[in-house]
Amino acid sequence: MTAPAPARPRARRGEGDRLREDILAAAERLLLDTGRESALSVRAIADAVGVSPPSIYLHFADRDELVLAVCERHFQAFEECLLAAIQGVADPVQRIRRMSEAYIRFGLEHPEPYRIMFMGSPVDGAEEFSQEKLAAACGFDHVLAAVQEAIDAGRFRIDDAFLGATLLWSTVHGVTSLLIAKPWFPWPEPEVHLAAALDLCERGLLRLDQPQKPEKAKKTTKAKRP
Amino acid sequence: MTAPAPARPRARRGEGDRLREDILAAAERLLLDTGRESALSVRAIADAVGVSPPSIYLHFADRDELVLAVCERHFQAFEECLLAAIQGVADPVQRIRRMSEAYIRFGLEHPEPYRIMFMGSPVDGAEEFSQEKLAAACGFDHVLAAVQEAIDAGRFRIDDAFLGATLLWSTVHGVTSLLIAKPWFPWPEPEVHLAAALDLCERGLLRLDQPQKPEKAKKTTKAKRP
């Protein structure tokens, strides 16, 4: 499983920085392969690159800095993926759907990065991953903009765009993270699941002809199902 | 932070099993205090109980068995908490609300157990925490029953109770787990957040007078907001 060591040739004079890239790439691959952040040990990464452990310290102050750099890459990749999904889509509600689909897809394709970014402990590196960075990575600002646009166009019931974006994020994250955390649960097919979740967001569960405060009128109208 | 050692008196002849309980209790407290599963080392637990590390092995085969036992306790506590919340509530939609509120409350009050139970890696102890146990713990069956009841009463748009219960779980888990994972994000107040999420589930985002497939009619009707 852990390849012994490919033995990396020494870089030429001015090209020392290439090792930094190689380390990050190896760490990224290691994370995807093993699926556990704990697999990112300095020794394992050095092995994967084909270099001795102390070499890591030529480019990173300590292990934390390395892991943060790996995460930062994933954050960027995530944001790019989301942005690509809404390229040229004018309709705000449609943009929200596209971003949500891209969000889940990214999460399922990169479960470990997703886990570290959005399901990990807030303690490690909380300072580094500031609110703005996180908001950017998960496309929050773009969802917020789309929600505001939909509200302005009179498409949404709610009038608080920030709350709406938060709810959408919660919903999509809920589906994504449960699929990642409990893969053996008998979930619906991912597409069905996501489509249903988005439909839930858009249209809700209750019948349109029902009273909206059900506790006031218990089981009075037994509407027959279509 | 880590209290050195309270020094536990040796149990009397037939009461060896009391140590097992003490170990579990100490581990539970340790988990709540530190907020990290990695804090549950055999040595740390032994220290907290006031006993030597090998004593742990009188009652647990290895560390994994211990951690699983701790989790099992939390699973039970969670289920009891959810059941208590719907005690005597007849209306199914109301039951769903009550369970959701209890779910989030439990999650926020016991973030680390919640993290381990529902946000952790599926690898460790996946066999032990079978689908049925998980479903029981998170009250899935009770939500499922409530959804089915609501469907039978003609209260819900959907007709697939399992899908509905899954969506509710996803939604509530989404809010809970994001609050736990990203506590420094400028979330709405938890009650507002949850209420909005449940309202979202029930009634959706879109205006009721809007076409349901917005991609077919882009920005045609600029309904003015109330």
Place this chain on the structure above:
DNA sequence: TGTACATCAGTGAACGCGCGTTCACTGATGTAC
């Protein structure tokens, strides 16, 4: 009532392991004179 003995509830010391990190070094390579 006295005593030998089995059992119970633990303990002390040590094992091997992988970890992050440090330190003094090495050998190739470009550059100044």
Place this chain on the structure above:
DNA sequence: TGTACATCAGTGAACGCGCGTTCACTGATGTAC
């Protein structure tokens, strides 16, 4: 064109640490005779 030298890109060996786990043991206590 030749050579001394600074610099660059790393390496080998070792440090101390905390971990899970094992092993032989100890001392109190109940029980059989």
